[in-house]
Amino acid sequence: MSAGSSQAGDLRQWWAAPLVVVLGGMLPVVVGLQRGTGERDLAFVLQLLLTAYAGTRLAFVLLRGLTRPLQGAFWLFVYTAMGIAPLAQLVIGQFPTLFVGTRDHLTTAILLVLVGCVAFDVAELVVARRRPAASGARGSTDADGAVAARVAPAAPPSPRGRAVTGPPSDLRPYRLLVAGSAVALLVSVALVVRLGGPATFFSSRQAISESIGAAGLADAGSQVGSALLRGGGTMPVLVMLLALTRVLLTVRPARRSVVLVGTWLALLGANVVVNNPVSNPRYWALTVLLSTVFVLVGARRGWYRTVLVGGLVAAVVVFPYADRFRYDEAGYRPLESQSVLTTMAMKDFDQMVMVANTVTYTQVGEGHTGGRQLLGAVLFFVPRQVWPGKAQDTGVLVGEWMGTVNTNLSSPWWAELWVDGGWVAVVLGSAALGLAAARADRRYLVALRRARVSDPVLVVVPVVAGYAFILLRGSLLQAMGRLAILAACGLVLVLWDRQMRRWSDADEAAPTVAARGAVPSRSVGAARSSGRAEPRSRAARTHSATALSAEPSARPQAAPSTPPTR
Numbered sequence: 001m002s003a004g005s006s007q008a009g010d011l012r013q014w015w016a017a018p019l020v021v022v023l024g025g026m027l028p029v030v031v032g033l034q035r036g037t038g039e040r041d042l043a044f045v046l047q048l049l050l051t052a053y054a055g056t057r058l059a060f061v062l063l064r065g066l067t068r069p070l071q072g073a074f075w076l077f078v079y080t081a082m083g084i085a086p087l088a089q090l091v092i093g094q095f096p097t098l099f100v101g102t103r104d105h106l107t108t109a110i111l112l113v114l115v116g117c118v119a120f121d122v123a124e125l126v127v128a129r130r131r132p133a134a135s136g137a138r139g140s141t142d143a144d145g146a147v148a149a150r151v152a153p154a155a156p157p158s159p160r161g162r163a164v165t166g167p168p169s170d171l172r173p174y175r176l177l178v179a180g181s182a183v184a185l186l187v188s189v190a191l192v193v194r195l196g197g198p199a200t201f202f203s204s205r206q207a208i209s210e211s212i213g214a215a216g217l218a219d220a221g222s223q224v225g226s227a228l229l230r231g232g233g234t235m236p237v238l239v240m241l242l243a244l245t246r247v248l249l250t251v252r253p254a255r256r257s258v259v260l261v262g263t264w265l266a267l268l269g270a271n272v273v274v275n276n277p278v279s280n281p282r283y284w285a286l287t288v289l290l291s292t293v294f295v296l297v298g299a300r301r302g303w304y305r306t307v308l309v310g311g312l313v314a315a316v317v318v319f320p321y322a323d324r325f326r327y328d329e330a331g332y333r334p335l336e337s338q339s340v341l342t343t344m345a346m347k348d349f350d351q352m353v354m355v356a357n358t359v360t361y362t363q364v365g366e367g368h369t370g371g372r373q374l375l376g377a378v379l380f381f382v383p384r385q386v387w388p389g390k391a392q393d394t395g396v397l398v399g400e401w402m403g404t405v406n407t408n409l410s411s412p413w414w415a416e417l418w419v420d421g422g423w424v425a426v427v428l429g430s431a432a433l434g435l436a437a438a439r440a441d442r443r444y445l446v447a448l449r450r451a452r453v454s455d456p457v458l459v460v461v462p463v464v465a466g467y468a469f470i471l472l473r474g475s476l477l478q479a480m481g482r483l484a485i486l487a488a489c490g491l492v493l494v495l496w497d498r499q500m501r502r503w504s505d506a507d508e509a510a511p512t513v514a515a516r517g518a519v520p521s522r523s524v525g526a527a528r529s530s531g532r533a534e535p536r537s538r539a540a541r542t543h544s545a546t547a548l549s550a551e552p553s554a555r556p557q558a559a560p561s562t563p564p565t566r
Contacts, residue, residue, distance in 0.1 A: 024056035038093035043107040051083035069465035070437040080315040085349035097350040101360030109356035116430035123434030173503045176496040184236030188270045191233030201279040231482040239489040241267040250453045287466035294462030351412045358415040380480040393475035411474035454500040456493035
């Protein structure tokens with residue numbers, strides 16, 4: 001079955017229409033019809049429209065036949081944090097944080113989020129209609145169909161790649177991965193020791209903050225040291241764990257390696273300590289969970305849909321109560337609420353009202369910053385002692401202007417764009433985000449089909465998809481530290497992938513050299529007699545070629561776009 005017919009079959013499932021109706025129509029209408037003191041004005045209508053639009057798009061992401069982690073994460077965030085929760089706030093007439101603007105400012109905020117979502121969608125459609133360099137069926141103008149023809153086999157591939165059999169795995173192709181894992185473990189150990197030992201990470205987020213202050217890593221002038229240390233202690237061990245997990249799930253001989261299994265266990269233990277949900281913000285715990293699940297799920301569309309639906313339910317029901325470990329026993333104040341609607345409205349979903357406060361800041365307060373906030377985010381690593389005029393977090397900037405005591409406020413993606421450049425920045429920035437997400441998802445689909453164990457895309461894209469909730473929530477400056485560390489980890493994986501490719505090419509060339517009478521330097525049977533060298537090298541070649549990159553003859557082929565050359 002072709003990919004195009006597979007996607008059409010998904011849209012013709014019996015549950016396709018009910019899913020669109022529930023997410024795009026029924027749920028927004030049910031929330032909007034609840035009793036409350038809120039006004040039913042233009043802002044309410046626009047918010048209802050935004051929620052219905054995001055719900056419909058999320059439903060179609062679930063229905064499409066290909067896995068798209070970044071687009072799925074984007075629409076899941078928009079539907080919950082910018083759709084359902086703000087709609088509930090408008091119904092009951094209350095907000096989780098102070099709103100200092102007028103109703104017109106709130107209307108403008110909802111409209112600019114809606115316009116940004118449309119720009120994101122248009123950019124995604126541009127990528128979908130663009131034919132890739134190696135297109136699929138002749139005459140196809142739908143890039144999704146072309147990519148699907150290249151990446152979707154007749155039967156869905158295992159999410160864990162190909163289980164490879166063969167001789168015991170040679171550790172030399174994995175040396176760079178093991179070395180990177182060792183460095184990540186050392187940084188995590190340094191973080192644990194600096195903050196007082198493992199017990200600190202199982203107490204509360206408040207205890208972690210106090211330990212950072214007591215260690216002299218946080219001061220009023222600069223947060224660069226604490227951000228880099230915390231990000232360096234949490235992000236690399238996560239990325240290396242996911243990369244090594246793919247190796248152990250894909251290459252059976254690697255499971256018999258004491259070094260690889262021992263390294264994986266050490267990384268797992270480090271993640272349990274530094275990335276547990278007790279001492280980390282909920283959005284980071286969500287990043288760890290989603291990225292791990294996306295790596296394990298791979299190309300299984302059913303599980304991908306389950307993850308998104310489960311994320312939707314968790315965001316509405318579980319997330320508001322997941323801050324139990326933010327403070328210690330003395331500081332914890334549970335929210336007493338009689339309904340899920342009130343809980344959603346009053347518990348932490350401050351994204352839309354902060355966009356409205358940012359609109360008020362630019363129209364009544366200090367005006368647009370002309371790119372200063374974005375520049376501060378790009379140059380996040382420069383200490384404030386070196387750059388005294390460095391921009392603050394946008395949430396802190398707006399919060400201090402509002403006069404709030406708690407400046408730990410969100411600054412969503414649309415607010416970051418608005419404060420720097422108004423409508424032009426919102427449209428262009430959202431379109432650029434949609435373009436990047438669509439291209440990354442397409443590259444991820446190709447990588448899923450190739451099933452090369454060392455492909456960095458199969459690790460980096462799931463982590464970015466999980467981290468997208470932090471990037472979209474903001475502030476952007478606050479999120480840049482871990483993002484830069486993720487880029488560094490991605491570079492290590494790219495270098496490891498190149499090393500694995502060179503090793504595979506050398507193994508494939510070894511039998512040719514042996515046939516000419518030479519002794520291959522990297523052949524498994526190099527020190528043995530020539531009568532045994534040939535079978536050994538063939539087994540090693542089969543193991544390497546299957547584990548590192550799928551042979552074209554081993555994977556199902558789509559219909560060729562041009563007649564084969566004789």
